[in-house]
């Protein structure tokens with residue numbers, strides 16, 4: 001009985017907090033609102049292979065760092081700007097997406113990651 005509403009509250013809370021963090025970021029004051037559905041579509045297309053359908057990792061394992069569990073506390077605590085940088089520039093074993101995702105698409109997929117359940 002209790003589980004569903006609490007998870008829904010947490011999810012909605014995460015979306016609200018995430019979007020407020022995004023709004024609070026300096027530099028781009030009049031950015032359009034993020035599109036979670038678009039974020040989900042991008043995630044399913046490009047990111048699931050490594051980060052898994054729920055973002056917990058468990059996809060492709062290459063030599064070197066494993067795909068991050070994007071629901072882990074360390075990622076939740078990492079500021080948007082740093083995660084966007086990782087998405088744009090890539091990391092060892094993480095491709096760079098800046099040629100393929102627009103600024104708006106990167107923000108949408110980040111918002112989706114932020115909204116993933118723990």
Ligand code: HEC
Pocket residue numbers: 042043046047048049050051060065066067068070074075078083084086087091092093094095097109110
């Ligand atoms: C080829 C596998 C692969 C694909 C595809 C991939 N990633 Fe990653 N990702 C990784 C790996 C490996 C890491 C960890 C890199 C490290 O820590 O050095 C990572 C790390 C990250 C991080 C940093 C998390 C943190 O806590 O700092 C974010 C954010 C991220 N990925 C988002 C995405 C998004 C969004 C996509 C799709 C657009 C994506 N990734 C596609 C392999 C992948």
